[in-house]
Amino acid sequence: METYTAMRHFADSWGLLAMTLFFLGVVLFVFRPGARKIADEAAAIPLKED
Template sequence: METYTAMRHFADVWGLLAMAIFFVGVILFTFRPSGRKAAENAAQIPLKED
């Protein structure tokens, strides 16, 4: 039972930290200034006529 408790504690602490870092990374990647032109081009794809 001690192994389960230790693994649970490890997953609670480091799993939460990893998810938080991933979340912040996705937010920073999404709102980076250099991505504006690419996002605008991608948004216009459905509106372009063949």
């Protein structure tokens, strides 16, 4: 039972912090300058003729 309590405490504190930092990192990565051009080029790849 002690292991469950320790894991629960870790998930409630550091796990939440890690998920929040990951989310903020993804948001910053998506909205960084120049991301739109790269995303538009990647989206057009299937439409290019060989």
